[in-house]
Amino acid sequence: MDHPIDVFRLPALSLLLLLQAMPAAAQDQASWRTLDPAQTVYMQLPGGEVVIELNPQFAPATVSQFKRLVREGFYDGLSFYRVVEGFVAQGGDGSDMGGEPNDVPMLPAEFERPWSDDLAFVSVQKPDMFAPQTGFIDGFAAGRDPESGDVWLTHCPGIVAMARNDEPDTGNTDFYITIGQAPRYLDRNLTIFGRVVDGMDVVQGIIRGPTEANGMIEEGTPRTRIERIVLGADLPAKERKNVQVADTMSEAFAEVLRSRKERGLPFFHHTPPEVLDVCQVPVATRIASD
Amino acid sequence: MDHPIDVFRLPALSLLLLLQAMPAAAQDQASWRTLDPAQTVYMQLPGGEVVIELNPQFAPATVSQFKRLVREGFYDGLSFYRVVEGFVAQGGDGSDMGGEPNDVPMLPAEFERPWSDDLAFVSVQKPDMFAPQTGFIDGFAAGRDPESGDVWLTHCPGIVAMARNDEPDTGNTDFYITIGQAPRYLDRNLTIFGRVVDGMDVVQGIIRGPTEANGMIEEGTPRTRIERIVLGADLPAKERKNVQVADTMSEAFAEVLRSRKERGLPFFHHTPPEVLDVCQVPVATRIASD
Numbered sequence: 001m002d003h004p005i006d007v008f009r010l011p012a013l014s015l016l017l018l019l020q021a022m023p024a025a026a027q028d029q030a031s032w033r034t035l036d037p038a039q040t041v042y043m044q045l046p047g048g049e050v051v052i053e054l055n056p057q058f059a060p061a062t063v064s065q066f067k068r069l070v071r072e073g074f075y076d077g078l079s080f081y082r083v084v085e086g087f088v089a090q091g092g093d094g095s096d097m098g099g100e101p102n103d104v105p106m107l108p109a110e111f112e113r114p115w116s117d118d119l120a121f122v123s124v125q126k127p128d129m130f131a132p133q134t135g136f137i138d139g140f141a142a143g144r145d146p147e148s149g150d151v152w153l154t155h156c157p158g159i160v161a162m163a164r165n166d167e168p169d170t171g172n173t174d175f176y177i178t179i180g181q182a183p184r185y186l187d188r189n190l191t192i193f194g195r196v197v198d199g200m201d202v203v204q205g206i207i208r209g210p211t212e213a214n215g216m217i218e219e220g221t222p223r224t225r226i227e228r229i230v231l232g233a234d235l236p237a238k239e240r241k242n243v244q245v246a247d248t249m250s251e252a253f254a255e256v257l258r259s260r261k262e263r264g265l266p267f268f269h270h271t272p273p274e275v276l277d278v279c280q281v282p283v284a285t286r287i288a289s290d
Numbered sequence: 291m292d293h294p295i296d297v298f299r300l301p302a303l304s305l306l307l308l309l310q311a312m313p314a315a316a317q318d319q320a321s322w323r324t325l326d327p328a329q330t331v332y333m334q335l336p337g338g339e340v341v342i343e344l345n346p347q348f349a350p351a352t353v354s355q356f357k358r359l360v361r362e363g364f365y366d367g368l369s370f371y372r373v374v375e376g377f378v379a380q381g382g383d384g385s386d387m388g389g390e391p392n393d394v395p396m397l398p399a400e401f402e403r404p405w406s407d408d409l410a411f412v413s414v415q416k417p418d419m420f421a422p423q424t425g426f427i428d429g430f431a432a433g434r435d436p437e438s439g440d441v442w443l444t445h446c447p448g449i450v451a452m453a454r455n456d457e458p459d460t461g462n463t464d465f466y467i468t469i470g471q472a473p474r475y476l477d478r479n480l481t482i483f484g485r486v487v488d489g490m491d492v493v494q495g496i497i498r499g500p501t502e503a504n505g506m507i508e509e510g511t512p513r514t515r516i517e518r519i520v521l522g523a524d525l526p527a528k529e530r531k532n533v534q535v536a537d538t539m540s541e542a543f544a545e546v547l548r549s550r551k552e553r554g555l556p557f558f559h560h561t562p563p564e565v566l567d568v569c570q571v572p573v574a575t576r577i578a579s580d
Contacts, residue, residue, distance in 0.1 A: 188560035272475035
């Protein structure tokens with residue numbers, strides 16, 4: 001089903017505005033990028049399916065180990081055991097939270113990487129409150145410091161990152177998904193290795209833990225179970241979805257950014273400042289029919 | 291049940307960090323502010339109860355009409371008919387979205403108000419990307435322009451605001467709740483008149499509409515129904531919850547802000563910039579036993 005997407009996600013709090021928003025669906029004519037099934041996982045939760053794109057460009061070791069674990073069925077039957085409303089949903093075997101240690105190798109920190117001219121970077125905001133510059137790289141929100149030459153994935157809602165202990169190289173299996181306002185202060189302190197491209201509503205349905213226990217859900221109380229995670233490439237072709245995301249290097253996406261920065265619609269009586277929060281810019285996803 | 295609250299909502303992605311976070315629960319000793327039952331509504335959804343604090347200080351006309359509608363049972367049985375994942379859940383009778391017009395009076399725009407020295411303002415960030423200054427006023431995130439003397443409630447996740455058409459004074463019944471990264475560009479363009487203080491997980495469970503239809507959910511397809519909304523003051527005392535929120539003018543809350551700005555824990559290997567996103571600072575809620 002090849003349908004237009006509300007890339008603008010304009011307020012459209014009225015029918016009038018809705019109608020005004022529609023013709024501007026620039027992403028419709030945009031080039032779309034088809035996800036590589038070798039870098040896409042499908043996570044089945046009781047509430048539905050979550051599609052996650054992995055990012056080996058920023059987290060090669062983490063992605064490689066995560067895919068190995070997925071293929072071994074490591075996560076199947078485990079659960080989200082620490083879920084803080086408005087913050088993160090953390091899942092895995094709990095080895096990272098005082099459970100029995102497992103024997104999976106610890107991962108090196110992949111918090112940032114050096115800039116390289118072949119990164120498909122489109123600038124969004126310069127400066128941003130948390131970074132000298134923000135932008136997108138292949139649909140992933142990123143921070144960049146042109147002075148130091150560092151570039152990193154940033155903690156927008158729906159990113160997938162490796163949990164760890166205090167030391168940088170102590171993540172191995174358990175991961176979290178951000179489910180609230182972007183905790184950007186975590187940037188460059190944890191390894192972001194993927195992002196949810198479809199099924200964020202399913203993620204938002206994950207059972208929360210009690211606030212007084214910092215979101216920890218005791219065994220024996222209901223937790224959202226990870227029924228299974230499977231690598232796209234391991235699925236028979238006909239069970240695989242043709243998942244496409246907006247090509248953030250396209251002219252259509254540049255137009256999305258422009259129109260969001262310059263709010264010219266009659267709806268706006270107070271003109272917003274011409275700034276963009278990179279975490280509030282939607283990157284459209286569509287499931288295309290083959 | 292008088293329990294400590296994770297006001298810090300620290301990463302605590304590990305047991306170690308969790309333990310470190312615990313002794314810092316400054317809000318525990320904090321003064322709490324008890325909600326006024328006359329400014330508190332309980333919204334019953336199929337997934338549970340949502341507690342909303344109203345804000346007559348910023349939106350007197352809107353709050354007054356909303357309470358009248360609540361008391362008339364206007365919303366009972368209506369539904370959330372436009373729900374965009376990561377953006378807003380909009381509910382009401384749909385009159386605002388091309389449905390039958392209703393005869394409820396249109397509301398004046400209450401987008402901002404003049405500064406007054408009796409506002410209980412605690413500063414959070416100056417400047418912020420979207421406002422010369424941000425802060426909290428009685429638990430509500432606010433923007434402030436000291437130069438113009440304007441102050442306004444800001445579109446953090448969980449705010450409740452009146453939908454409208456293009457003209458400023460065209461809202462009357464239908465409202466939206468923000469469910470994703472703060473759409474701050476809407477600030478000063480819509481009337482925010484409340485915020486969810488409890489049950490945000492229930493709000494996140496509201497059924498989403500299709501992206502291609504800009505979140506509009508056609509009649510006949512499943513929508514989340516508003517079973518009823520009731521004013522706290524209209525409930526028998528024993529059905530009323532003793533809802534308390536962190537007193538954002540307290541020294542304990544000032545300490546929360548300080549500790550979030552200066553991330554001194556050994557967990558942080560890259561020191562985050564000393565800035566705060568007002569929408570990412572949790573304001574604790576607790577349901578106290580009488």
